Amino acid sequence: MSRHTTKPVKLVHSHPIKQRKEYMKDVYREKIFQSKVIDGEVLEKTIHSYRLWFLFLKLGLELEKQRTVLVMKESVRLGNGTRTKRVTHNIRVNRSKYYDWDLNSVLTSSFDLWWEEHRYLFVDEISKVMTPTDRISNNPDHLTIQFDTRRRFTDIVNDLRDMNQKENLFQRKSREKYSISGRIRPITLLNRYNCLVLKLEDELTNEEILTHEDNYIRPTNRRTEKGYSIQKKEKSSLHSYGEVNYGRTIFDLISGTKKSFGGKQILLSVCDGYFLRHPTNTYL
Secondary structure (H helix, E strand, C coil): CCCCECCCCCCCCCCCCCCCHHHCCCHHHCHHHCCCEECCEEECCCHHHHHHHHHHHHHHHHHHHCCCEEEEECCCECCCCCECCCEEEECCCCHHHHCCCCHHHHHHCCHHHHHHHHHHHCEEECCCCCCCCCCCCCCCCCCCCCCCCCCCHHHHHHHHHHHHHHHCCCCCCCCCCCCCCCCCCHHHHHHHHHHHHHHHHCCCCHHHHHHCCCCCCCCCCHHHCCCHHHCCCCHHHECCCCCECHHHHHHHHHCECCCCECHHHHHHHHHCCCCCCCCCCCCC
């Protein structure tokens, strides 16, 4: 049984994501994840950010059905003979935070199928030229401006600057619902998701997770670009007898700290309705 839960769990809908061949080059640079404009619509973050949000939520829903209790910290015996308190959290999804998501569909559908019906929750529209037959939108987030096309482009740009300075026409508004805060590193997040799922399944050792041929844990920097099986033996990653401490790497990926969320903290934060992290709760 996984020591990360109080009882065994069986995952049917949640699985670790294998690395696809087209992602093999320059993975740690994350260049492949940068596009935010898709089919004429603009996303606040990259599409992969929303995919990972979906995957963590699917995992939370699956664990909730099994009444899973997640172990965040084990009890530790201190030098004075006392023990620290064991920290656990029940997996419960705050459904009021996901009113529009169709949670039954999240649990059973792929992200791509779900996204087709729910992308409207996250996208903004790119600017466009209206024709005389177009209806003017009454959406408060839309703005219609008329230009004289005989004027110079630079003069029109100056007009826009003047109007914005006087009226704050283009003041950036944050999304009230389903907003992602902070900088998202898709590969780092995917590593945390994969590691958490694999440890919950409890079928592979720490070394097997980090060195698996399906590359579940992707390189994220120069030190790990050649894989964890041949990473440099730094003091922080070594046992006293000189072998690589794979357990330390796994711990960092799923347990995290108050400043840097691990997979378990991200999961609990998502269940509470926040991605990437809860604004006040560290779950530790």
